[in-house]
Amino acid sequence: MKCDRCGSEIKEGESFSYQGRTVCEECYMELGLHFQGCDPWATYTATRIRDQKNLKGTEGLTDLQKKVYGLVKDKGRVTRDDVKLALLLSEAELDAQIAALMHSELVKERSEAGRFYLIPVA
Template sequence: MKCNRCQKEVLPQDSYDYYGQILCEDCYIAALQPPKPCDPAAVASAKAIRKQLGQTGTDGLTPLQKRIYEYIQTKGKVTREELANVFDLPQWELEKQFAVLRHCELIKATKEGNQVYLTLW
């Protein structure tokens, strides 16, 4: 069987039912505890760890997170919908990546009128 979120193969004994969806363990945990971009404790933790490891800029990010950062850097500002389309990401995965980049204080959300844009920190 496949996880309804990430489409990875999952054994029946390793699957979880979440409101009628079959999820792998990682997706089940993410569904129960979605990432929170505006989490002061997570920001402080990410900053402290990056400082301890000597990481700056995109050091320590996954290839996808680096590509998202570079795309925003090139464009200046983008909507979540644009990023989801460009990188072919479901909304839940985009939010997970945004949370990490926000905790590292690399990108942020800003509102212009009724539209929310993601921009560099």
């Protein structure tokens, strides 16, 4: 049996179920963690680097950021939970990707009827 998130081999009896997926203990722990806040300095640094390199669109994004952006673009409108489940991200990982995409002005958040949706910019 393989972990749906990191792909590592899971021994019999050591698998965990997360939202209908099978994950290893390490991933399960990470997905279950809900960090308070994010790392503003990391986001700031990433934005500065992009500014300096004069990057446009998805240039300079990490693979994970591209995946999140691709998902938002494909669906046109997704909730944070949709992204978390589709890509098996922890809360902290999701926050970091969204923050970077928002700073790059690729994705923005919109509230509709009390729910927040991520939508592609332009």
